[in-house]
Amino acid sequence: MILLIQKVIRQKYAGLALTALFALIMATSIGKKVFSYPLLKFLQPFQGDFSDMNGFGSYTVVYGERLGFGLGVVLMLLIIFNLTKRNLLRWPAIIALLMSISLMYWTGSALMKGYQPKNEDADLRAKANYESAFRKYQxxxxxxxxxxxxxxxxxxxxxxxxxxxxxxxxxxxxxxxxxxxxxxxxxxxxxxxxxxxxxxxxxxxxxxxxxxxxxxxxxxxxxxxxxxxxxxxxxxxxxxxxxxxxxxxxxxxxxxxxPQFGYLSANEITDENHRKQFRLGKLTAIxxxxxxxxxxxxxxxxxxxxxxxxxxxxxxxxxxxxxxxxxxxxxxxxxxxxxxxxxxxxxxxxYAITRAQYKGRNFEIYYHPSHPENVQHLLKNAEMTLDYCEANFGTYPFKTIRFAEVSSFTQGFAATAYPATIYMTEDMLFHANIKGDKQQDVINELAGHELSHMWWGNNQISPDERDGAAMLTETLAMYTELMLLKKMYGKAKLLEKIKMHLGIYLDERGFTTEQPLYQVKNENIHISYSKGAVMMYRLGELIGEEKVNLALRNFLAKNKYPNPKPVSIDLLKEIYLLSDERFHVEIENMFMKTGGLKEGMKL
Missing domain, CATH: 2.60.40.1730 (tricorn interacting facor f3 domain)
Incomplete structure (x- = not known):
């Protein structure tokens, strides 16, 4: 294509300038913004991600179709611009043109089959129409x-x-x-x-x-x-x-x-300017x-x-x-x-499968056959997590503890817990080089954290959807993760992790409105995760790990299904009941006030 431009544009410097502009637009990431229609992307490089489990997936087929279409375009243009009008009318040239056009048609048609253009305005309009039509039935x-x-x-x-x-x-x-x-x-x-x-x-x-x-x-x-x-x-x-x-x-x-029933406030437009554009009024309040x-x-x-x-x-x-x-x-x-x-x-x-029996529970780990390196460490960590959580919080509610690896085509989380099953992405755990990083054991961070969600998450308890819900799930899972870290590696390693989370919280708090932990919003993970981890550690140092765990056990027993959905105050009540009154003001400052943490503070 570049040589063709040079041939068509007789002015050398004009041709070079046009070539540079053409390459910039058609073969770099800038072109993705300029041209969204797939057929116009035939000169852009392959940009898919690779997964050990899934390779490049079906994106290779689309890339091949795009290359086929581009080859047809280039061949057609080469024939047209390199042959005289007399030669273009001869059968060899006509056949070559028909073949290049046929290649363009068949590969282009295959590429565009099922194509749905992304239209942000149409998506916003659809959300606005949903709210306008159904909010009155909220x-x-x-x-x-x-x-x-x-x-x-x-x-x-x-x-x-x-x-x-x-x-x-x-x-x-x-x-x-x-x-x-x-x-x-x-x-x-x-x-x-x-x-x-x-x-x-x-x-x-x-x-x-x-x-x-x-x-x-x-x-x-x-x-x-x-x-x-x-x-x-x-x-x-x-x-x-x-x-x-x-x-x-x-x-x-x-x-x-x-299928779901009732009005879904999650479908509402959240941007205030767009809400004004569609005259939607105020967003449904949490x-x-x-x-x-x-x-x-x-x-x-x-x-x-x-x-x-x-x-x-x-x-x-x-x-x-x-x-x-x-x-x-x-x-x-x-x-x-x-x-x-x-x-x-x-x-x-x-999947390759590793199974084990431990204290009457079935442990199952499903993983890609070429990713066995962390399986035994994961199994050991899961057993230790089960021991700690059952000893301190209550009985594990299922017969099976199951871990399943998923491809890196799934993004947005490293691991996620569901009843009896924890799903983990290949690039964050199963294929992580934990021996290469002596400072961080991602197996403990992810496996211990996620397995503890069988107690602190949407399994036994289901916190009411209001501010502070994340304190009852992510903060408590972070606390369990830290106690397991101390059990496996000692208090010195625990303090290193606490300092890291203190740093994360201090770095992030300037970008959001500060909230007390007991009223933390779900999106402010630097509070629910990092500040929550530091405050739960300080609580353990204040009243003792045994009393913290007994408060958590009592909270779970009183608030798990079918009891009413818990709120963060329910947990604080249990903590107050088991702590000396002389600590109540400090506990209130830790969980019910903003701030309380600063750079270089004594932990």
Whole structure:
């Protein structure tokens, strides 16, 4: 292309200038901003990420199609600009032109199949339309999902999956329910969706739809909801990091894409200027900190059957109750033995498996066959975490402790905990060189932290959605992580970590509005994680680790499901009960006041 420009532009310096500009726009990252249409990117280099588990994935096919289209363009232009008009009309030239045009057509068509242009204005308009249409139903009583029976069929080779199922619904309110707002979302293809209330069946055909019942759903009365949805992504559009169905190492936070009921304030536009543009008024406020506590009525029983290709293993949440093969596919049945929050995920890969039994629990580690180096250390850490948490906080609520590796196509977290299963990305733990960094044991940081979420997270407790909720999950998980670090490496190593978290907090606090720990907002992780870690350490030094752990045990016993959802004050009450009154003012300053930490302070 550059040589062609030089040939067409006779003026040497003008040609060089145009060539430089052309290369800058077409073959650098600047071109991504100038040209968003895929067919205009044929001179840009490959920019995909590599994963040991998944390679470059389906992005290589798209890149090949883009190169094929570009080759057709270049050949066509070379023929046109290098042949005279007389030679262009001869059969060899005509055939060559037709072949180059055919190459452009077939590869370009394949590349653009399923292309969906990104349109920020359209996305904002869709959110504005949702809020305008449905916010008036924000306080409408809605049925509660109490049980889910579902089937998920994974097709990694097609970057697609299909799921269907049935919700068991119950009117847990004291009001009659006359209308139901059904949210299926724009990401899913709707094959079928039906709300069943007695003999009445109402079909849902839109991503968001308000349905009116002929006969009201009375308090404590049951209904059903049946659904059949599917999803696929195309590499030309890019993939959703938390919905990454890929050839190997898939991970989907799939509960996010299951049907939901009632108005979803998470769909609202948060930017104030855009809200003014669409005349939307004030954003829905987070629940007031002093609002009355609510019942813990959104836990579910989950029965999930997953199928995946014969060479892969599917990992769900809860206990694996059955496994079989049929029609060249693997099937796995996962069930929960007790209710869990509406939060579940799936992974699938060609896994190597390490299993162990420890104190009546099944330990399972699923990992890429070329990533075995940290498996035994992970197993040892998990056993120590189980010992510490059961001895100090209470019984582990499941029979199985399961770790599953997922590909680095999933980004946004290093590890995430679900009932009985912890998912970890390949590049942050399984393939980390922990021997090369003597200062940091990421196995302890991630595995201990995430496994402790079986106590301090959305498993046994489900904090009410208001300020301070992260103190009951992330702060307590950080505390457990630090106590395990002390147990494994001693207090000197613990103090190094405390100083690191103090530094993180001090560096970050200037960029946000300071908040007391007991009212921390979810997004201020430098407070909930780092300041929380320092304050819990100081609390242990003040009243003793044994009393801190007893307060945590009592808090969990009084606030886990089916008790009402806890708030941060509930934990502070337990701490006050077990601490000497002379420490109460200091405890209040630590958790209920801002500041309290500074550079170089004595720890």
């Amino acid at each position: 306080h409408l009583p809605q049925p509660t999902i109490t049980a889910i029976t579902t089937r998920v069929d994974l097709f990694p080779e097609q970057n697609a999956y299909h799921f269907s199922g049935t919700y068991k619904l119950l009117n847990k309110t004291k009001q009659h329910i006359h209308s139901v707002l059904v949210n299926l979302g724009n990401e899913m293809n709707i094959n079928n969706a039906v709300f069943i209330n007695g003999s009445e069946k109402i079909r849902i055909r839109k991503p968001y739809q308000l349905i009116r019942l002929q006969k009201a759903l009375l308090p404590n009365q049951e209904a059903r909801f049946e659904f059949d949805l599917s999803y696929a992504w195309k590499a030309v559009n890019g993939h959703h990091s938390f919905n990454a169905i890929v050839q190997n190492g898939s991970f989907m936070r799939i509960s996010r894409f299951y 629940k007031a900190f002093n609002a009355p506590k609510v019942a813990n009525d959104d836990f579910i029983n989950l029965n999930m059957r997953i199928s995946t290709p014969l060479n892969q293993t599917a990992i769900g949440v809860g206990e694996l109750t059955r496994q079989w093969k049929d029609a060249n596919r693997n099937y796995f049945q996962y069930q929960t033995s007790s209710p869990i929050p509406f939060r579940f995920a799936i992974s699938s890969a060609a």
